[in-house]
Amino acid sequence: MEGVDHLAHERNKSEFDVDAMKIVWAGSPHAFDVSDRISKLVASDPGFRKDNRSTLSRKELFKNTLRKAAYAWKTIVDLRLSEEEAAKLRFYVDEPAFTDLHWGMFIPAIKGQGTEEQQQKWLPLAYKMQIIGCYAQTELGHGSNVQGLETTATFDSQTDEFIIHSPTLTSSKWWPGGLGKVATHAIAYARLIVGGREHGVHGFIVQLRSLEDHSPLLGITVGDIGMKFGNGAYNTMDNGVLQFDHVLDVYSIAFASIAVMLWVSQVTCEGKYKQSDVPRQLVYGTMVYVRQTIVADASCALSRAVCIATRYSAVRRQFGSQNGGPETQVIDYKTQQSRLFPLLASAYAFRFIGEWLKWLYADVTQRLQANDFSTLPEAHACTAGLKSLTTTATADGIEECRKLCGGHGYLCSSGLPELFAVYVPACTYEGDNTVLLLQVARFLMKTVSQLGSRLSSKKPVGTIAYMTRVEHLMQCRCGVQRGFAELSADLVEAAVAHCQLIVVSKFIEKLQQEIPGKGVKQQLEVLCNIYALFLLHKHQGDFLSTGCITPKHAALANDELRSLYSQVRPNAIALVDAFNYTDHYLGSILGCYDGNVYPKLYEAAWKDPLNESVVPDGYHLYIRPLLKQEIRTARL
Ligand SMILES: CC(C)(COP(=O)(O)OP(=O)(O)OC[C@H]1O[C@@H](n2cnc3c(N)ncnc32)[C@H](O)[C@@H]1OP(=O)(O)O)[C@@H](O)C(=O)NCCC(=O)NCCSC(=O)/C=C/CC(=O)O
Ligand SMILES: Cc1cc2nc3c(=O)[nH]c(=O)nc-3n(C[C@H](O)[C@H](O)[C@H](O)COP(=O)(O)OP(=O)(O)OC[C@H]3O[C@@H](n4cnc5c(N)ncnc54)[C@H](O)[C@@H]3O)c2cc1C
Numbered sequence: 001m002e003g004v005d006h007l008a009h010e011r012n013k014s015e016f017d018v019d020a021m022k023i024v025w026a027g028s029p030h031a032f033d034v035s036d037r038i039s040k041l042v043a044s045d046p047g048f049r050k051d052n053r054s055t056l057s058r059k060e061l062f063k064n065t066l067r068k069a070a071y072a073w074k075t076i077v078d079l080r081l082s083e084e085e086a087a088k089l090r091f092y093v094d095e096p097a098f099t100d101l102h103w104g105m106f107i108p109a110i111k112g113q114g115t116e117e118q119q120q121k122w123l124p125l126a127y128k129m130q131i132i133g134c135y136a137q138t139e140l141g142h143g144s145n146v147q148g149l150e151t152t153a154t155f156d157s158q159t160d161e162f163i164i165h166s167p168t169l170t171s172s173k174w175w176p177g178g179l180g181k182v183a184t185h186a187i188a189y190a191r192l193i194v195g196g197r198e199h200g201v202h203g204f205i206v207q208l209r210s211l212e213d214h215s216p217l218l219g220i221t222v223g224d225i226g227m228k229f230g231n232g233a234y235n236t237m238d239n240g241v242l243q244f245d246h247v248l249d250v251y252s253i254a255f256a257s258i259a260v261m262l263w264v265s266q267v268t269c270e271g272k273y274k275q276s277d278v279p280r281q282l283v284y285g286t287m288v289y290v291r292q293t294i295v296a297d298a299s300c301a302l303s304r305a306v307c308i309a310t311r312y313s314a315v316r317r318q319f320g321s322q323n324g325g326p327e328t329q330v331i332d333y334k335t336q337q338s339r340l341f342p343l344l345a346s347a348y349a350f351r352f353i354g355e356w357l358k359w360l361y362a363d364v365t366q367r368l369q370a371n372d373f374s375t376l377p378e379a380h381a382c383t384a385g386l387k388s389l390t391t392t393a394t395a396d397g398i399e400e401c402r403k404l405c406g407g408h409g410y411l412c413s414s415g416l417p418e419l420f421a422v423y424v425p426a427c428t429y430e431g432d433n434t435v436l437l438l439q440v441a442r443f444l445m446k447t448v449s450q451l452g453s454r455l456s457s458k459k460p461v462g463t464i465a466y467m468t469r470v471e472h473l474m475q476c477r478c479g480v481q482r483g484f485a486e487l488s489a490d491l492v493e494a495a496v497a498h499c500q501l502i503v504v505s506k507f508i509e510k511l512q513q514e515i516p517g518k519g520v521k522q523q524l525e526v527l528c529n530i531y532a533l534f535l536l537h538k539h540q541g542d543f544l545s546t547g548c549i550t551p552k553h554a555a556l557a558n559d560e561l562r563s564l565y566s567q568v569r570p571n572a573i574a575l576v577d578a579f580n581y582t583d584h585y586l587g588s589i590l591g592c593y594d595g596n597v598y599p600k601l602y603e604a605a606w607k608d609p610l611n612e613s614v615v616p617d618g619y620h621l622y623i624r625p626l627l628k629q630e631i632r633t634a635r636l
Contacts (some may be wrong), residue, residue, distance in 0.1 A: 006595035014574035020517020044585035106133025141170025153190035156270030179240030180224030221365030230421025296354035298390035308591030381443035415588030441491035
């Protein structure tokens, strides 16, 4: 029945202060207030409804996305929302759109790599959305290999301009979000050529479309690359294709025609190229910034799926009825707990590693401004490795949550198929996860060769086994006289182990902080132990081969896991309530707050357009003739 909390009995079991845990999850009382207020604002506004997406055609879907983006912008302006509140509103609108790349890459790239002069010119326009930007780096022929990009930017010292050109089919820009139908400007990455000499890949701000009638400018061919994985999902985004035919571009992001203090390089009025004495990899700065935000996004996506699967696991009953009594809640099955609770622990683990990575990125950015590049290699390795680790685990975790919900998990109304389809490209964009792990492996090889066997002694005691595992995996590989390429598959495993060590050690460090609220710290300790022991169990071969644990230890760890699952069980619903997601944001009947699943599933089914008529279109044309065939065919 509506209004009845079918999960009240579960919520009454909680052994900790859920409101205090909501603050821990949000990061601070202020962050909680902003999230809570904005999520409810979005949930209560019919202009942001999203339950009809799966029934729209691509063109209807995209037009609806443009409507929502404009409506969101109007809401932000009318309510005078702050930058933080506006970002939260776009988050809770929960729809991949061109605005993601405008706010998430185009503006950060100008802030991170533009000159003062360029920031003063472009940021006011971008913040007012008087221009709409995209990040055009990937090409048809190259995405991972940035140094392989073919687009050219040739400096013409006669006119003090850059001529941007796509020399081959494979140099067509391909994939940039927002590019296909909306962006008026792009940060386009191209090979700089000055005085006939090439100077590698740099970023350039290029106008693509007229601000009057939105038509592509002279020399610009631009469009959408077509349907992507899943039906609704990421098809609300116009990932585009772009070709330049000797386009004049007077604004380069890494350059000004007049030499000004720049991050990366200078081209003077006399057409001389001067490489600044900063690492050339700073041109990759925007990707590093986005990779650290993707780690925080992983905790959001995984917690969403876990919230749905946990609530439904408490609602669903199957088998186990005694003397006509209620059947067993599937959340009480040890197999369900052994699949679900490590994902719950991972959601919290990724939340805290995301907080730490945000600190690390801010720290390295501050150092760069003082020309201190000492921590840049570690920041690159951490952002690359943790992006890879958390997105792989989250994509796999969302799919596991779908399976944990049985058949109903396969319904669009469960919210899980769409969540998976929207999330899974995170394993590819901002750097293919394997390519990024190879960067971590390269960093580890260098570190081992510089520091000897001890990679780092700066880890909490509880992580000795994890640290020994990484060192052992590296020694097994580094000791063998074969090339990096030959050992790359093994080195990637060591890179994953290194990233898992970081996640475990940062979770332990989080628990050493003051954490207010009755029982809150104890719950987090249980989740931290689940995360660490689950991985130890999953990779026990590595740990046993290091000799730092014995088979008896491994067996004890497994026993302890079962005990920890029993400790989580009475708190499971409260632990997912702590995410404070509205039913609107979850978009899931299985995960609805009141647990009133069956009536809602049944009601939703009849809303499907296929049920608008009792007799489906096509019956009379195709099926009736079949049914009316001569008796003779019935004998076949
Ligand atoms: C794979 C990469 C990093 C290779 O880059 P490359 O220039 O070829 O460098 P090397 O592998 O030769 O390494 C040389 C040296 O530089 C260090 N390094 C590399 N990258 C960085 C960095 N970002 N910061 C600092 N240092 C870096 C590296 O460690 C080496 O150091 P040594 O001391 O060992 O010499 C590069 O090609 C790359 O990043 N590829 C991935 C491309 C990518 O991520 N594309 C994303 C496009 S945008 C997008 O996908 C948007 C999606 C939409 C959305 O997010 O919503
Ligand atoms: C939804 C989506 C949105 C995107 N948005 C944007 C955007 O806004 N702007 C933009 O510029 N780009 C964007 N991209 C492109 C994205 O950044 C690239 O697809 C990504 O970097 C992977 O590069 P690739 O496609 O060249 O993969 P490839 O490198 O071709 O990967 C193919 C396979 O080759 C393997 N591989 C490649 N190199 C090596 C190596 N050295 N050693 C071992 N294995 C290797 C990979 O691991 C992978 O298994 C987007 C992509 C997607 C899917």
